[in-house]
Amino acid sequence: MKISRNMFQLPLQFAEIKLSSGRRLRTVSRRDNVQDALVSREGRTPGATAAVERTGTYLSRVRKCRPGERQVEGAALYSQVIGGLEHVFNPFTLSLLAGLVFLVAPPAPVAAAPDPRAIMQQVIDRDDGEARYTRSVIATCRYRKQGGKIKCVERPRVKILEGVEKDYGPRGRDTRSVTIVLEPAAERGIGFLQYDYDDPDRETDQWMYLSALGKVKRLVSGKTDEPKRGTLFGSEIGYEDIERPHTEDYVYTLLREEEWDGRPTWVIESRPTPKRARRSNYSRAIQWIDRERMLTLRVLLYDRGGKPVKQITMSNVFRQDGIWVVGRLNVNNVQTRRITTMKTESIVINPEVDDELLTLRTLTDGTFRERRLAALRARLRTE
Amino acid sequence: MLRRIAIFLLLAASSLNVPAAESEGFDSLDFDVTTAGGVDTTHDTRWRHTLSYEHGWAEEGGSIVQRLAWRPQWDGLVGDRVFFSLDARLRVYGSQDRFTPAGRDHTGRMRIRSLFLQSSGEQWAVQGGYQVINLGFMDIVAVSDVFAPWDFSEPAWTAPEDARLGQPVLAVSHFTGAGSLHAWVNVRAEVTRYPVDGLGEQVAALLGTTNFVLDDAAPDYFARGEVVLRYQHSQGDIEQEYILASLVQNDPAFETTALLPVPRLRAVYPRYTMAAWGLSRVRDNVLWKVEAAWKQGIRPADTNGVEVDSLDLGVGMEYNAAEDWRLTLEASRYFRRYPSTVAATTDDPWQVAARWSRDFLNQTLSVVAFAARSQPGRVTTTSLSLTYRLQDDWIVELAATHVDVGETTALAPLLETASATVLRTRYHW
Numbered sequence: 001m002k003i004s005r006n007m008f009q010l011p012l013q014f015a016e017i018k019l020s021s022g023r024r025l026r027t028v029s030r031r032d033n034v035q036d037a038l039v040s041r042e043g044r045t046p047g048a049t050a051a052v053e054r055t056g057t058y059l060s061r062v063r064k065c066r067p068g069e070r071q072v073e074g075a076a077l078y079s080q081v082i083g084g085l086e087h088v089f090n091p092f093t094l095s096l097l098a099g100l101v102f103l104v105a106p107p108a109p110v111a112a113a114p115d116p117r118a119i120m121q122q123v124i125d126r127d128d129g130e131a132r133y134t135r136s137v138i139a140t141c142r143y144r145k146q147g148g149k150i151k152c153v154e155r156p157r158v159k160i161l162e163g164v165e166k167d168y169g170p171r172g173r174d175t176r177s178v179t180i181v182l183e184p185a186a187e188r189g190i191g192f193l194q195y196d197y198d199d200p201d202r203e204t205d206q207w208m209y210l211s212a213l214g215k216v217k218r219l220v221s222g223k224t225d226e227p228k229r230g231t232l233f234g235s236e237i238g239y240e241d242i243e244r245p246h247t248e249d250y251v252y253t254l255l256r257e258e259e260w261d262g263r264p265t266w267v268i269e270s271r272p273t274p275k276r277a278r279r280s281n282y283s284r285a286i287q288w289i290d291r292e293r294m295l296t297l298r299v300l301l302y303d304r305g306g307k308p309v310k311q312i313t314m315s316n317v318f319r320q321d322g323i324w325v326v327g328r329l330n331v332n333n334v335q336t337r338r339i340t341t342m343k344t345e346s347i348v349i350n351p352e353v354d355d356e357l358l359t360l361r362t363l364t365d366g367t368f369r370e371r372r373l374a375a376l377r378a379r380l381r382t383e
Numbered sequence: 384m385l386r387r388i389a390i391f392l393l394l395a396a397s398s399l400n401v402p403a404a405e406s407e408g409f410d411s412l413d414f415d416v417t418t419a420g421g422v423d424t425t426h427d428t429r430w431r432h433t434l435s436y437e438h439g440w441a442e443e444g445g446s447i448v449q450r451l452a453w454r455p456q457w458d459g460l461v462g463d464r465v466f467f468s469l470d471a472r473l474r475v476y477g478s479q480d481r482f483t484p485a486g487r488d489h490t491g492r493m494r495i496r497s498l499f500l501q502s503s504g505e506q507w508a509v510q511g512g513y514q515v516i517n518l519g520f521m522d523i524v525a526v527s528d529v530f531a532p533w534d535f536s537e538p539a540w541t542a543p544e545d546a547r548l549g550q551p552v553l554a555v556s557h558f559t560g561a562g563s564l565h566a567w568v569n570v571r572a573e574v575t576r577y578p579v580d581g582l583g584e585q586v587a588a589l590l591g592t593t594n595f596v597l598d599d600a601a602p603d604y605f606a607r608g609e610v611v612l613r614y615q616h617s618q619g620d621i622e623q624e625y626i627l628a629s630l631v632q633n634d635p636a637f638e639t640t641a642l643l644p645v646p647r648l649r650a651v652y653p654r655y656t657m658a659a660w661g662l663s664r665v666r667d668n669v670l671w672k673v674e675a676a677w678k679q680g681i682r683p684a685d686t687n688g689v690e691v692d693s694l695d696l697g698v699g700m701e702y703n704a705a706e707d708w709r710l711t712l713e714a715s716r717y718f719r720r721y722p723s724t725v726a727a728t729t730d731d732p733w734q735v736a737a738r739w740s741r742d743f744l745n746q747t748l749s750v751v752a753f754a755a756r757s758q759p760g761r762v763t764t765t766s767l768s769l770t771y772r773l774q775d776d777w778i779v780e781l782a783a784t785h786v787d788v789g790e791t792t793a794l795a796p797l798l799e800t801a802s803a804t805v806l807r808t809r810y811h812w
Binding site for chain 2: 137139140141143145148149150151152155156157158159182183184185186188189203205210211212213214215217218219220221226227228229230231233234235236239269286300307308311313315328330332334336338339340341343356359360361364365366367368370371374
């Protein structure tokens with residue numbers, strides 16, 4: 001779960017701290033905003049996230065661990081937002097937690113009827129690390145169904161991408177990323193630098209390095225008040241599908257709770273607000289949210305006319321450095337009969353990323369870029 | 384008993400995860416495209432090869448092109464601190480190609496586009512070797528982008544990305560957050576290439592006689608050197624660049640040194656200075672571009688070699704229709720200031736250009752339409768190209784281009800009217 005200021009601004013919270021033994025320690029305090037201290041997202045190195053400190057009788061702050069502090073492997077720290085609950089902290093349990101360091105871990109199931117908006121906010125805020133180095137494959141083909149199975153009717157179109165991204169901004173919701181195309185050979189060496197902003201009214205900044213021209217070119221994305229029709233590298237993954245959504249843009253309804261792919265899920269319907277509907281390709285989405293991992297496992301998307309258009313499924317979920325990672329994402333466009341699989345071939349979470357790597361310099365300065373990427377690749381091999 | 388069975392069935396049904404009504408119309412089948420079709424995701428190389436064949440037909444003179452080309456490219460670190468880049472092309476012209484002399488089976492030509500070494504430190508980078516340097520924000524019209532010369536030898540047959548010539552350049556860059564300062568030193572400026580090879584042939588074609596003497600006063604290395612300083616700054620949606628340059632004109636100017644017994648001409652490559660500024664700004668789905676350049680001491684061929692100063696202005700925009708299609712419009716005008724003793728010999732030159740593109744079938748088919756017109760010479764270029772990706776690395780392109788030259792008023796541009804249709808196929812690995 002992503003720890004962000006946004007969550008702490010919600011009015012009522014309680015915190016639970018769960019150890020790997022399964023023991024749950026419910027933290028109770030009469031102080032407001034006790035979780036404010038959780039905002040420190042630094043030091044979320046593998047196995048270490050935050051230390052809970054006791055002051056007097058009450059839990060007063062949770063801080064970044066100090067060198068030498070004992071780490072509790074597998075311990076989990078999480079908090080859950082439930083509107084309307086009066087929070088009471090148990091001072092007794094707090095003494096057990098003083099000075100300990102915890103891993104980021106899944107949130108607890110919501111005990112009462114959960115607020116779908118709060119759930120979706122947690123999904124959006126889910127901890128995915130502050131920086132990531134990934135090598136991904138995007139493969140797309142037209143398909144037909146034969147004998148109850150799907151078969152590609154053409155040679156799949158494949159892109160292999162190497163990318164580095166890092167979160168920025170006061171809430172860690174702005175993202176800067178650089179992506180290099182490794183395959184196909186026709187596009188090898190093309191690089192993209194992209195700045196995404198949490199502010200819904202601010203356009204993405206994007207630059208592309210055209211190796212054939214030796215030129216960095218600024219790209220313009222679509223207008224914010226109209227739907228973007230383009231797709232990521234010609235796949236079925238639309239630009240809208242990978243945008244960071246804003247909960248205020250949607251009306252959410254919790255439909256039910258059920259199991260999906262062996263996981264307990266909430267099934268939540270979201271419909272865009274009239275303002276959002278103007279710039280969305282979809283009129284409705286139904287999402288299956290993993291109740292423990294706060295991951296979206298499946299999404300059904302309906303076009304502006306209300307007809308089924310895309311099914312997105314996430315699978316091969318694994319945990320790395322305390323963070324849940326989706327290993328495979330499938331986008332099946334039932335209208336065009338094209339299907340895309342995006343696979344995370346390898347990932348390093350929270351590597352040291354030089355801020356300058358995410359500037360225009362990286363597109364033109366080959367030595368600078370390659371040396372830094374080589375260091376990240378080396379880390380991939382050692383892990 | 385029946386009640387128990389009913390309860391059991393109800394429980395069994397609920398545990399089967401029966402698809403809800405909203406799942407209608409969606410497939411529940413799982414499929415991994417990366418495991419289908421033998422997708423190799425482990426291939427990792429710094430090389431890139433392009434094998435291409437192009438066959439083209441021209442209306443005028445029935446000439447054709449028939450070319451096989453291999454383009455090897457490599458870039459990557461050599462050791463720990465040095466980056467190496469190579470981009471070359473070997474072209475073999477078939478027996479019927481317009482470039483192949485009569486009676487020969489084929490002819491070949493090798494061209495190096497870039498070949499350089501680069502190294503960088505904390506905030507600086509040094510890059511030396513053969514390379515193409517682009518300046519400014521404009522894609523089509525040239526206002527400040529005058530460093531890398533153009534290859535106009537076959538305007539109807541050459542893709543724009545292949546039309547820039549590399550030069551031996553030493554580059555030093557300094558990076559400071561949102562800004563960067565670049566200095567380029569070019570030890571010997573290349574000249575623009577035209578359809579007619581060699582200055583003597585060009586002048587002969589222009590004068591309609593070979594009865595003259597031409598002295599090519601092309602300065603040698605270093606005397607023909609160039610220096611460019613550029614500062615670039617990017618802040619939010621605005622990017623700016625400032626350029627100061629001492630350049631050698633890529634087109635020669637001709638001086639008449641004697642008229643008798645035969646005209647004697649001297650080709651000179653004047654040096655001029657340029658101060659330029661450019662700005663680009665993104666507003667919604669439009670990228671606006673402005674460039675201004677003050678060039679002092681240029682001697683364009685259309686002024687009959689008279690030295691003038693010129694204020695070159697360019698405006699442009701790129702429109703993105705929600706990723707559906709894109710349109711680029713650019714226009715430029717070059718305001719000449721003649722010496723007080725000389726009357727203007729031509730109108731101020733200008734250029735307008737438009738480019739429209741659209742992808743279909745998830746970028747499988749791309750359509751690009753292009754039109755441009757420039758003065759002097761009333762040169763109009765129109766083209767339409769269709770690109771189809773048979774596979775990721777196998778691309779077929781059909782392009783029709785028409786270049787119309789209304790008048791040949793000066794040596795440059797010494798272009799020819801041509802209509803060409805080219806079928807290109809490229810395979811990359």
